[in-house]
Amino acid sequence: MAQTLRKSNSSSNFGYPLAMRSHWQAPNALLGAEVLNALPKWLQQALEDNSAQAMALSEGLSNDNYRLCGSQGDWVLRVNRQQSVWCDRQQELANWRCAAKAGLAPGLIWHSDDNTFYLSQFIIQAKPWSALMGPQAQNNSQDLFMAEHKHLACSSLLDENKPIGLLMDLLRPLSQLPVPDVALTPRVQWQDYFTRLTAITVDTRHVPTSAWQQAFEQLSGLSVQIELWLTQLESCLVANQYCHRDLNPSNLLLVGDRLQCIDFEYATASHPLFELASVIATHQLTPFQVSSLTQQYLAFNPNVNQSGLEAMPAAMNCYWLCCAAWALLMAAERFYSVPPAFTTKKVTTNSSQSLQTYLTYFKEYQQLITI
Structure with missing residues (x-):
């Protein structure tokens, strides 16, 4: 699953900051x-x-x-x-x-x-949402947001409420879209990732590096905790809903006075808290904003029962868990021209550099899992 850490790039980019060395060409x-x-x-x-x-x-x-x-x-x-x-x-x-x-x-x-x-x-933004709320946002991102979007302000609201209002105005209607026919629960996603990772380790010729193997063993060692997290998520679920499942700042566009989302590679019917976790995990939010967003999201959402708030730490851990597993899968893919199940042919030397990049992502994601 293409995920975005607070320090990483997004999986897609429509109307976003251009690559640092990009320039117009024929x-x-x-x-x-x-x-x-x-x-x-x-x-x-x-x-x-x-x-x-x-x-x-x-x-x-x-x-x-x-x-x-x-x-x-x-x-x-x-x-x-x-x-x-x-x-x-x-x-x-x-x-x-x-x-x-x-x-x-x-x-x-x-x-x-x-x-x-x-x-x-191409959507032209006055200011990219990723620059305001993403990993590259400066410490004064809230002040910057206020200065550039005064027209969104309501004098009766706290400054910190403005980004939360925009997020809620996206999250609420997204959750009310027709539920997709295909569902992907956190448990099924984790089992799919873990099965793929395990298949790579069956034949030692397919294991990219010892560092990759060690990373896989770290994930495997969390099996008891993972089962507890998944069970807690399942206990608060009333029904799956339409979920984008990758609402990081670089997948959101600030279009006038509202947000739009892009990159629907992983959108499906899924757990409402996984959707919320993807926002909280990747946005530069203050504790007040996290609390406000969580409370507002749970207050309107009929798809989660009264234990939803208690399950949020489990949702966050499952989000980062899937990020970490995804990073290992991407590392393995970059080490081979196609996944090892189909070939053992290694690609160019650049694959080793790409492998290390995804192992770095893994370490960062894994450190965000709270035990």
Whole structure:
């Protein structure tokens, strides 16, 4: 599951800060002939115009994104990596369209038949939500928010309530969308991740490094605690709901006086507290804001019973647990050209660097699990 730690990059990026070294280029120079030829004819023609430009957006962890700008429009092209083997693209598109219909996400303009390419409108933000509430936010992020968004203010509210109000105005309608046909509970997700990780260790030839093996053993050693967390989550559940499941700041756009979300790779029917945990874990919130957001979310939500508040620590641990397991899976994928179940062919030397990057993510995620 593509997750975002307070120090990491997001898995996708529409209208967000550009990569530090990105610059405008000719579309054919940046994208290459293979990608251009896969695009719809009308877009190919638009990009042939001399005024057309392309720029790489901040690289995601499971896909790549490009801004395409010309006289006929301003778009975001997302290129999905084939390594995301556990993402159901048809489910992703259905959930994206559902949210877009409700005004909670940018609309999908086009996608390729094999779902490798997605095209949507580029959303211009006065200030990226990720800069206000994400890991790169400065200590004065709340003051910055106030200064730049006075039009959102209500004099009777505390300053700290403004971001919470925006988040609630997204979380509430998201939870009320039609429940997807496919469900993914925290238990099923963990079992799926753990099964995949275990399969890698069956044959020692498939274990990327000793450091990877040690990380896996650390997760395995939490089996007793994990069962307690999952049981506590299940005990407070009334019903699954529509969940985005990756509402980190870089997956949210501040569009006028409301938030929209992007990147529906992991949206499904799931536990309401997992949705809330993804917000609390990745946003730079004060203790007051965490308490306020939690209380407001539980107060309106009929899908969690009265023990929901007590289960929040378990929800947070399950969130970081899945993040840690995901990081190990991504590390293994980067070590091989495709998952070890299909081949033992190693990729280029860069795979070792990428492996270490994901092991670093694992360590950071694992440290956020409270025992």
